[in-house]
Amino acid sequence: MTTDSKTSPSGAMTVTRADAEEAVRKLLCWAGDDPDREGLLDTPGRVVRAFEEYFAGYAEDPDTLLSRTFEETDGYDEMVVLKEIPFESHCEHHLAPILGKVHVAYLPNERVVGISKLARVVEIYAKRLQIQEKMTAQIANAITSALKPKGAAVVVQASHQCMTCRGVHKPGVDMMTSYMTGRFREDARTRSEFLTLIGRNNIRKVHSI
Numbered sequence: 001m002t003t004d005s006k007t008s009p010s011g012a013m014t015v016t017r018a019d020a021e022e023a024v025r026k027l028l029c030w031a032g033d034d035p036d037r038e039g040l041l042d043t044p045g046r047v048v049r050a051f052e053e054y055f056a057g058y059a060e061d062p063d064t065l066l067s068r069t070f071e072e073t074d075g076y077d078e079m080v081v082l083k084e085i086p087f088e089s090h091c092e093h094h095l096a097p098i099l100g101k102v103h104v105a106y107l108p109n110e111r112v113v114g115i116s117k118l119a120r121v122v123e124i125y126a127k128r129l130q131i132q133e134k135m136t137a138q139i140a141n142a143i144t145s146a147l148k149p150k151g152a153a154v155v156v157q158a159s160h161q162c163m164t165c166r167g168v169h170k171p172g173v174d175m176m177t178s179y180m181t182g183r184f185r186e187d188a189r190t191r192s193e194f195l196t197l198i199g200r201n202n203i204r205k206v207h208s209i
């Protein structure tokens with residue numbers, strides 16, 4: 001399929017690139033400006049290309065990504081933690097940026113995965129329209145279902161620009177979410193080791209607004 005038309009997952013709607021650019025022209029008019037003035041002539045094309053970047057995650061499959069695993073680990077069965085993975089997403093309510101970082105951990109069950117793949121899973125779900133709770137659960141569930149680990153844990157800390165630049169106007173507020181499966185959920189000591197490793201109480205800001 002070319003990128004010049006896209007069909008919604010239900011199949012109910014197909015839009016061409018020209019349709020999408022026309023929709024942006026209408027939004028520019030809605031903003032109160034003239035879409036035909038020189039400075040805005042190329043804006044619809046740019047916005048549509050930016051959307052392809054912001055929402056590239058719809059075209060990616062986390063199961064395929066996580067299917068390449070390594071078994072020669074000499075029995076390594078302790079926690080694997082990847083902390084402070086920065087991400088940029090967009091909220092599904094306002095299409096406003098969500099900026100933050102993700103901490104991911106799992107307890108291997110014979111197989112490990114290349115660590116870059118954990119960061120790529122974060123990217124796949126971040127580059128979709130999101131709410132933070134769903135993104136947190138999706139990352140943990142993808143790792144759990146692909147690696148069948150003894151447990152997986154995901155903590156997300158992010159600022160939501162729909163709360164900063166509009167609406168309630170509260171800059172400096174971060175939302176924290178966590179989702180744990182298996183041993184992380186059942187065993188307080190495992191959970192606590194993870195939270196200590198990610199320095200939960202001393203988290204630096206990755207993005208400042």
Ligand SMILES: Nc1nc2c(ncn2[C@@H]2O[C@H](COP(=O)(O)OP(=O)(O)OP(=O)(O)O)[C@@H](O)[C@H]2O)c(=O)[nH]1
Binds near residue numbers: 093162163166
């Ligand atoms: N739980 C949750 N809420 C979110 C997230 N991102 C944005 N929101 C909230 O989604 C809600 C949407 O509420 P609505 O009342 O339907 O929309 P609204 O009138 O634009 O709300 P305000 O933002 O309060 O102006 C707002 O409270 C947002 O702050 C998220 O990741 N998780």
Ligand SMILES: [Zn+2]
Binds near residue numbers: 092
């Ligand atoms: Zn929002």
